[in-house]
Amino acid sequence: MATAPATLPRPHSFAQRLRAGDSIAYTITFAASATIILITGLLAYYLWTGSALTRQRFGWNFIFTSTWDPVAGQFGALPFIYGTLVTSFLALLIAVPTGLGAAIFLAELAPRRLSDALTFMIELLAAVPSVIYGLLGIFLLVPLLQSKVVPALQAVFGFLPIFSGTFHGVSLFSAGLVLAIMIVPFIISVSREILLAVPNDQREAALALGATKWESTWKVVVPYAMRGILGSVFLALARALGETMAVTMVIGNTPRIQASLLSPGYSIAAVIANEFTEATNDFYLQALVELGLVLFALTVVLNGLARLLILTTGGGVKRR
Amino acid sequence: MTTVTPTMFTPAPPANESKPQEHSEIKIRTEDLSFYYGSFKALHEITLEILERRITALIGPSGCGKSTFLRALNRISETIRNTHIEGRITLDDADILKMDVTALRRRVGMVFQRPNPFPKSIFDNVAYGVRVNGLGDRGSLKEIVERSLHRAALWDEVKDKLHHSALELSGGQQQRLCIARALAIDPEVLLLDEPCSALDPIATAKIEDLLFNLKDQCTIVIVTHNMQQAARVADFTGFFLMGRLIEFDRTEVMFKKPSKKETEDYITGRFG
Amino acid sequence: MTLSFRRRAVNAVMLTLTGLCTVFVAGILFVILGYLAWNGARSLSIDFFTKLPVPIGQTGGGMANAIVGSAKVLLVALLMGVPIGFLGGVYLAEFGQSAFSSVVRYVTDLLNGVPSIVIGIFAYAVVVKQIGFSTLAGGFALGIMMIPIALRTTEEFLRAVPVSLREGSMALGASKTRTIFAIVIPAAKSGILSGLMLNLARVAGETAPLLFTSFGSPYWSYGWLQPTATLPVMIYTYAISPYEDWHRQAWAAGFVLLTLVLAVNVAARFAIGRSASHR
Numbered sequence: 001m002a003t004a005p006a007t008l009p010r011p012h013s014f015a016q017r018l019r020a021g022d023s024i025a026y027t028i029t030f031a032a033s034a035t036i037i038l039i040t041g042l043l044a045y046y047l048w049t050g051s052a053l054t055r056q057r058f059g060w061n062f063i064f065t066s067t068w069d070p071v072a073g074q075f076g077a078l079p080f081i082y083g084t085l086v087t088s089f090l091a092l093l094i095a096v097p098t099g100l101g102a103a104i105f106l107a108e109l110a111p112r113r114l115s116d117a118l119t120f121m122i123e124l125l126a127a128v129p130s131v132i133y134g135l136l137g138i139f140l141l142v143p144l145l146q147s148k149v150v151p152a153l154q155a156v157f158g159f160l161p162i163f164s165g166t167f168h169g170v171s172l173f174s175a176g177l178v179l180a181i182m183i184v185p186f187i188i189s190v191s192r193e194i195l196l197a198v199p200n201d202q203r204e205a206a207l208a209l210g211a212t213k214w215e216s217t218w219k220v221v222v223p224y225a226m227r228g229i230l231g232s233v234f235l236a237l238a239r240a241l242g243e244t245m246a247v248t249m250v251i252g253n254t255p256r257i258q259a260s261l262l263s264p265g266y267s268i269a270a271v272i273a274n275e276f277t278e279a280t281n282d283f284y285l286q287a288l289v290e291l292g293l294v295l296f297a298l299t300v301v302l303n304g305l306a307r308l309l310i311l312t313t314g315g316g317v318k319r320r
Numbered sequence: 321m322t323t324v325t326p327t328m329f330t331p332a333p334p335a336n337e338s339k340p341q342e343h344s345e346i347k348i349r350t351e352d353l354s355f356y357y358g359s360f361k362a363l364h365e366i367t368l369e370i371l372e373r374r375i376t377a378l379i380g381p382s383g384c385g386k387s388t389f390l391r392a393l394n395r396i397s398e399t400i401r402n403t404h405i406e407g408r409i410t411l412d413d414a415d416i417l418k419m420d421v422t423a424l425r426r427r428v429g430m431v432f433q434r435p436n437p438f439p440k441s442i443f444d445n446v447a448y449g450v451r452v453n454g455l456g457d458r459g460s461l462k463e464i465v466e467r468s469l470h471r472a473a474l475w476d477e478v479k480d481k482l483h484h485s486a487l488e489l490s491g492g493q494q495q496r497l498c499i500a501r502a503l504a505i506d507p508e509v510l511l512l513d514e515p516c517s518a519l520d521p522i523a524t525a526k527i528e529d530l531l532f533n534l535k536d537q538c539t540i541v542i543v544t545h546n547m548q549q550a551a552r553v554a555d556f557t558g559f560f561l562m563g564r565l566i567e568f569d570r571t572e573v574m575f576k577k578p579s580k581k582e583t584e585d586y587i588t589g590r591f592g
Numbered sequence: 593m594t595l596s597f598r599r600r601a602v603n604a605v606m607l608t609l610t611g612l613c614t615v616f617v618a619g620i621l622f623v624i625l626g627y628l629a630w631n632g633a634r635s636l637s638i639d640f641f642t643k644l645p646v647p648i649g650q651t652g653g654g655m656a657n658a659i660v661g662s663a664k665v666l667l668v669a670l671l672m673g674v675p676i677g678f679l680g681g682v683y684l685a686e687f688g689q690s691a692f693s694s695v696v697r698y699v700t701d702l703l704n705g706v707p708s709i710v711i712g713i714f715a716y717a718v719v720v721k722q723i724g725f726s727t728l729a730g731g732f733a734l735g736i737m738m739i740p741i742a743l744r745t746t747e748e749f750l751r752a753v754p755v756s757l758r759e760g761s762m763a764l765g766a767s768k769t770r771t772i773f774a775i776v777i778p779a780a781k782s783g784i785l786s787g788l789m790l791n792l793a794r795v796a797g798e799t800a801p802l803l804f805t806s807f808g809s810p811y812w813s814y815g816w817l818q819p820t821a822t823l824p825v826m827i828y829t830y831a832i833s834p835y836e837d838w839h840r841q842a843w844a845a846g847f848v849l850l851t852l853v854l855a856v857n858v859a860a861r862f863a864i865g866r867s868a869s870h871r
Contacts, residue, residue: 025769026687032679033688033696041705043714047720050717059841082613101613109607118618120861125621127857128799129849131824132628134718135846136832139839140627184617204821212603242707244800245828254794268710269800276716276804296706303705327769400688422765430763436756447762448774486798498760505764 004269044296051290053283062290068255070275075287079255079293082171087247088151088240090176090261096233097179099187100222103229107186108203109196119128119192122252126185134249137178141171142250145177150262165260170252173261178246183236190235193222194310231309240301244269268295278313343585345346347372347509347539348393353407354390355397362388364564365407370509370556374383375540377554377571379547381586384560386543390511393541394428394450395421411509414509417536418426426453433514435494437501444480449460449505464504472500473530475519490521499530510534516549528553551575559583597745604709632847637838640848645810645821651837655845657812661820662796665806668731668816669738670794674788677742684743685750704740711736720805725741725819731804734795741794751779783824784789786860793803793856797849799824 054062054075065076102122106115150167159165198221206274207215222229252264268291279285348370355363363385370376378386390439392405395416407417415425423508426449438445448467455466458471469475472533474496478489486497495515502510516524519580531540531553551571552559559582560567567574567583578584637655646653682701684693723729753776761771777784806820807830813820823845825854830842 019605021769022767025682025772029683031681032676033683033693035676035700036680036703039736039739040699040706042718043703043706046714046717047710050713050860078800094832098617099612101610102617103593105607105614105674106611106669109610118614121618121621123861124857125617125624126852127853128624129799129824129853131797131827132624132846132850135842136624136627136826138831139631139843140623155786164711180622183601185738188617211601214603214606215599235607242709244707244709244829245824249828268857269707273803276713277807289713289717292710296710297708299705303702305700336856371697385656394763396759399759422767424765425763426765430759431755432759432763434756436754436760438757438775448766452761452764452766452770452774479719501760 011041019125030034045287047296048291051286054290062287063294066255066257068271070279070284070287071282075284075290077268077287077291078267079257079296080266080291082257082270083175083251084241084267084269086172086261086265087175087251087267088178088237090172090239091179092233092237094177094180095184095187095236098182099236100191100229102188103182103191104217104222105191105194108213108221115192115239119189122185126189130243130245131181131249133178133182134246137174137246137250141177145169145174154262161259162261163209165258165263167262170250170264171250171262174264175247175267176253176261179240179243179248181247182243183240186239187232187236190232190310191229192223192227194232197223197228220308227309231306234302234306234309238299238306241302242269244273248273263277277306322339327350334415338423343369344374344591346370346540347412347448349408349410350389350392350411351408351410352411353389353392353405355385355392355407356545357400358402362563363392366565368558368568369567370539370541372539373536374555375535375542376539376556377550378543378558378560379545379550379567379586380543380560384429385563386560387513387559388563389560390430390513390541390543392563393509393511394425394430395514396425396430422453422464426505427507428509428511429502429505430511431495431513431515433504434518435491437494437497439485441481441483442486443491446501446504449501455505468500469535471503472496473526473533474500490523492519492526493529495519495523496530499527504533507538509539511539512540514543514545517545524549524588547575561586600757615628617819617832625854628843628847628850630821631843632850635844635846636847640841640844642814645841646834647810653825655821655823655841657809658823658826658845659756659848661806661809661813662822662824663803664727664813664816664820665730665734665822666792666796668728670792671735672735673738674733674742674791677739677813678746678784680739681746682772682777684747686776688770700740700743704744707738707800708733708798709800712804715801715805721808723817725805725807727806727813727818727820729817730802730820730822731816733801733805734798737795738791741791742788745791746780746784749783750776751785752783753779781853783864786863789856789860793860798826801829802826807858 058065058075062075062077064078064309066078067074067076069075069081106119110118117230146167146169150173154163154167163208201226203216206220207213213218235286247267248270251267251270253270254264255271257264258265272288273289276285276288280287345350346369349368351367352363353366366389378389380548388397393409394417397403397405399419403415406466407487411424412418412426438448440448440490445467446468447461450461450464466475469478474493477493478497481488486494489497495518497514499510516527519527528549534540542554554571557571557574557576559566559580560577561582567578567580569579574583575587578587603818606841637654638780639652641659642656643654644657645655680696687693687697692816698844701845715729719726719729739766740824757775757779758771761865762768792860802822802825806822806825808825809819809821827842830838830845833839
């Protein structure tokens, strides 16, 4: 009982406090908190030791080579890392402007009741399970892209390498789009909170100087909230990187690096999902665990950055 | 600004006292009581004596330490981190800093500035302290609740809805419920921290009446912003300023001819 | 005057665009709901709830085993994750102001950010390697995912309970523990319970950590140590299969899952909103 809860120059005996039950409650709740640290520690420990074989064998080549051949025991994760990064950034490219626009509308323009109602709906969107997005991706988005969107896109931009080649539906492009839809509600709800936390005198000062509504929003309010918005983008990116089901269902699961967004690819999470139960030997399994380790490291870094940015804005996301 | 010497408030009744004053014991005594929030000294060596079955009022501008002083008397101040007490507080000559804190609080009840009924039924609110302290069985619990509500002059208003939520009551009723809740465990001392500041004048009058009636059963210490209230209800009044006790005397002396200039300034400033 | 016109035009165009963004995103919800309802309701039948899956090549059958399997996995997750998260939240709200508690907060955020597939790897290592693919292993994975949210919501709602209630209780001679369990937690009860429902709804749709923990099964799963089918995994396997009839069933399962998840979300959010406006 080194750090006891109460703060008194205490003449109380341990027995007295024990009778009151305080130290029991303290110990139990402390133990629960310690368990969380223990679990997270074990998780990191397992990912590290569980991939010792492949880490020793391949070193950094694991990340920088692109041959993934389980039969030959050759494991280079570059195609998966490439697919993960491309789809995630594509998702950000679409989701950040859209999400920020919607957040501006909800925080600055819409009347409070309308804003609350729309935010409610958008937050429901965030509750839709990822496998449902995958389902709609396969049966709604991919056919739509194949029949309408991509032919039009290629007619105009077909000369660009990123829109070249034949399109089979499942692709990096499809995965990026699905991811964009999945992270956009998240960007909106966090950014809206942060925009709402911007003090009103900032807006009034700008408007008083003759700025239009848009100018006051874009040149004063948004820069004021920039760190927090950036934080929400990092959090969204962390989600996109680790997203598994929806991506697995529409990305095409082909471990190749191709310039065209319209070609099939693969992501880290998808390869783990697909091959984990098929990993026939320990070495193969360790390679997959190492992929988990890469994913874990990426999300730890991004979450840390986001936390730093959002917490220091003071625009409380946690404390409503 | 000097601290008051203990001799000033020995309870010798003045000769010109019209009503004969029966003998009264010292209930609570503080000696050189200082209180710190972290390194900030909020109370400076307060020495005073509170008499049994009297109403003692503590007045002063906000931030003067009167509430801090009150909250030290049942050690509820300890729930705030980084605070500590220096000096001595005794209850019936026993040092309260050495007492079991729950036993102390059973004897020294408290009513807070804003009514704080628990989100439970009226009955459960009043019964809470009894249950917590393991006093009274099922049968006597009902009696205790009824008697406490009577003592708090609330019984007639709530007797038909004892099992309704306490949050349905009006502000004044809630505050009397909190008084009933405190009375249910028969405290020897009742501390009231600006109990009427959130109430309208009618509800305030009811509470003041109530205090008069409670006076012969327990010792009452009331912190108030409102000097008229102190003048109306209190036998003794203490004036706090910037963490110091400036003056402490019989209420009529305090309000008619205070001996310290600060007291006079404060009182006349407020009255004028 | 032209400058002013340009500025006003930019203003109007940009503001309209932000409105369009909002309508577009909110519209996605209706597309999802509409498309699922249309395809799902058409495919739904009594058989879906009462029958086992049929072998490949046959049509018909249902997902009764997956519905029960999901419920069992969630029960294990609840029993494992919620007590730890809840007690941890009590610690942070009522006892925690030390350096240790900021470590707990940080680690909890970190755990919350770990991709679900990585949680699956961990559950595989800890549980599956010992006892095999099982309901228990799936529940363990989802349970870990429930901990951070359970902790955060508990802490948040406990902190929202006014200090005056704590003081009122302590002033009556109640110990700190008694105060926490008799006054503070009951006062925060509806919020904590709503948070719990949201938490359950969130993990109910999780698929990735179940792929190699509870695995899957076309049969009834008895007890807690056998592999079991779950709704999300069924949706996944049926959706990527080449069979028309399986696609039909995937829609039905998706419709059922989404309806449950969204219903719980709407109910819990209204409950939280109501209790917040009562304060």
